[in-house]
Amino acid sequence: MEERESTEIKIARFSSCRGVAFEIDPNRSNPFAIGSPTKQEGIGTWLWLPWTRNSSFKVLPQPHNISPTRSRVSSHFCDIDIDASDVEVEFIAEVQDIEKPDKANGVKVQKLLPKTDPPRRSRLSIILLDQGFTFYKGLFLVCMALNVVALALSAAGYFPYAKTRAALFSIGNILALTLCRSEAVLRVIFWLAVKIIGRPCVSLRIKTATTSFLQSVGGIHSSCGVSSIAWLVYSLVLTLKNKDKTSPEIIGVAFIILSLILLSSLAAFPLVRHLHHNVFERIHRFSGWMALILLWLFILLSVSYEPNSHTYHLTISKVVKKQECWFTLAITVLIIIPWLSVRKVQVSVSSPSSHTSIIKFEGGVEAGLLGRISPSPLSEWHAFGIISDGKKEHMMLAGAVGDFTKSLISTPPKHLWVRSIHFAGLPYLVNLYKRVLLVATGSGICVFLSFLLQPSKANVYLIWVAKDIELNFGREIIELVNKYSKEKVIVHDTAISGRPNVAEMSVNAAIMWNVEVVIVTSNPEGSRDVLRACKRAKIPAFGPIWDS
Incomplete structure (x- = not known):
């Protein structure tokens, strides 16, 4: 009887919640390595559209050689990579040849030995640590440096205007951070940038610098938030040193405003925002509104207080002469504008699968704009890209990855709240x-x-x-x-x-x-x-x- 070689192989099959299943190839030293194709001039890879095999797109040569397999549907459509929390089998296998005498024929046996997989980086660590020094961080540091220098000069006595108007500098920072997050203001700025800098005569370097700046204005927003706290603390310290020139009511209101701004800033910390986004959104919104109301009270009390008589006497002429009043009025207008565009509209929701919904609205929308929708406008808003041919309707594509997006599939709504002013982002x-x-x-x-x-x-x-x-x-x-x-x-x-x-x-x-x-x-x-x-x-x- 002819002697036959037998091989014992243990194959591990993996599937991530991204929906890509694959098997380990025991013929490679690294079972997950993607082998490079044989180099041949003029030969490329043909990628077939999944919905037809009658047409194809010719693609440049790609160094992947993977046998496709199907597994359960993924609900995370933007993610094609495996995260640590998504891996169902928490090990990988390494092929090793082991000299092991087989009792039957004494041949070499090949086995796949388990090997510990190095821990995967979390999304949060990638967001916080893997981006290096970005334009966003640069804007944050520049804005912070300007405030620190001004604060230091004021404390040292070289900037007397700031020392007597510390509260104004705090309000000025709040105005700046509000401007950086005003969707109406940014829509105008983005439009002007495209009209002026988008001309063919403008160099690519200027265009990319403009893109980096407009994409990173959040750095100014964050820096001004921290700086406003610093200036308000400085103002309170100066006020407490001269308690006889102010009233307990003014000091009390200022402390409450400081607490609310501090709470709002802490809620916006990446760790909190990433893990508890709805909590962040509600705290940020309601503490901000409450701080704005109290800021008006603070200004009216400060303007009307008479230190000599310890009484309050408010007149319109006193109010209009205060810079703090005009800054606060601008902040108020900027915050109110988006809420004036809130509408409850009829929608049509369809679900091509149990993991995706398409929400349709009336009216065409310019390419590159994004929109916000909400089931309850005071509690939560969700931003989505807008798909439109610019004519009669537009729609949004939502993957079922959260409570709201899942509810669009399970209980499709007839109406949703929208902001009719769509905002511009990077795609614009x-x-x-x-x-x-x-x-x-x-x-x-x-x-x-x-x-x-x-x-x-x-x-x-x-x-x-x-x-x-x-x-x-x-x-x-x-x-x-x-x-x-x-x-x-x-x-x-x-x-x-x-x-x-x-x-x-x-x-x-x-x-x-x-x-x-x-x-x-x-x-x-x-x-x-x-x-x-x-x-x-x-x-x-x-x-x-x-x-x-």
């Missing part, structure tokens, strides 16, 4: 450039689709990576993508073609299409990898900065 700045590569994973496609449906100043190219596209996103989204030139689109379905190296794919596509800039919308780790790869290739790139 696509209009600054001539040639732009847009990279999206999962439901991140929603912020870019309008550029495929409407005429744009920029020549737009798209990479979209997602799982089970037709199953999760439905025919309607597919048909919208199909309307665009197939020469400018790469669609990669991970359920069919496996998990790609999105960073490398983005760099190669940017070079192939000769784009000026890359804009990515993905999860924190995915966005970070694309931005780093583009930076190494010296290609300007922008993505979510996950700021405050």
Whole structure:
């Protein structure tokens, strides 16, 4: 009888909640390594659209060689990478040849030995630690430095105006942070930037610097919040040194305002905001409103107080002469403006899958804008990218990843609260450039689709990576993508073609299409990898900065 070689192999199968299942290849030293294809001139990889096998997009060569397998549907459409909390099997296996005599024939036995997987980085650590020194942090430090210098000069007696108007400097910082978060003001600024700096004669360096600044104004917002606390503390210290010139009521109101601003700032700390977003949103909103009401009371008490008689005497002439009054009036107007645009509108909600909902509204919307919707306007608001051809209607694509988005599928509403003033974000700045590569994973496609449906100043190219596209996103989204030139689109379905190296794919596509800039919308780790790869290739790139 012919002697036959037997091999004992133990295969581990993995599946993440991202929905990509794969098996370990025991023929590689690293079971998760993606092998490079044989180098052949002029040969590329063909990525097939998942909804048809009759047409394809030709793609640049990609260094992945993965056998596609299907698993359960993912509900995290923007995430194609595995997070530590999502891994169902918390080990990886390493192939080792072990000399083990087999009783039957004495041949070598190959086994897969378990190996501890290094701990995965959390999303929060990626957001806080992996971005390095950003433009956002630079603005934060510059704004903070200016305030610290002014405060130090005032305390040393070299800036007497600030010493006598410390409360005004605190209110001035609050006005600045409100301006940096006013969606109406930013909409105008973004529009002006596109009109003026988006001209062909303006250099790419100026355009990218403008994009970095507008994307990072949150750094000014955060810095002014901290600075306003510092100035208010300084004002209170000076007031307590001269208690005979003020009243206990004024001091008490000032302490309450300080407490509310401090509470609002603590709630905005990344750890709290990331883990308890609804708590942050409500504290930020209601403590801010209460502080504003008390600020008006503080100003009226301060203006009307007579130190000599210890009485209050309020006149209009006294109020209008106070700078604090005009600053506070501006803050009040800026806070009221978005609430004047709140409307309850009729909506149509459909669910192409149990993990996605499409919300439709009346009226066309300009490409690049985002919108906010809410089931209860005083408690929570949710921002989504807007998909529109600019004509009769627009819609939002929502992945079921939270209580609200899940409720859109389980109990579709007939009406929702909206803010009719849509706000501009990073996608709007696509209009600054001539040639732009847009990279999206999962439901991140929603912020870019309008550029495929409407005429744009920029020549737009798209990479979209997602799982089970037709199953999760439905025919309607597919048909919208199909309307665009197939020469400018790469669609990669991970359920069919496996998990790609999105960073490398983005760099190669940017070079192939000769784009000026890359804009990515993905999860924190995915966005970070694309931005780093583009930076190494010296290609300007922008993505979510996950700021405050």
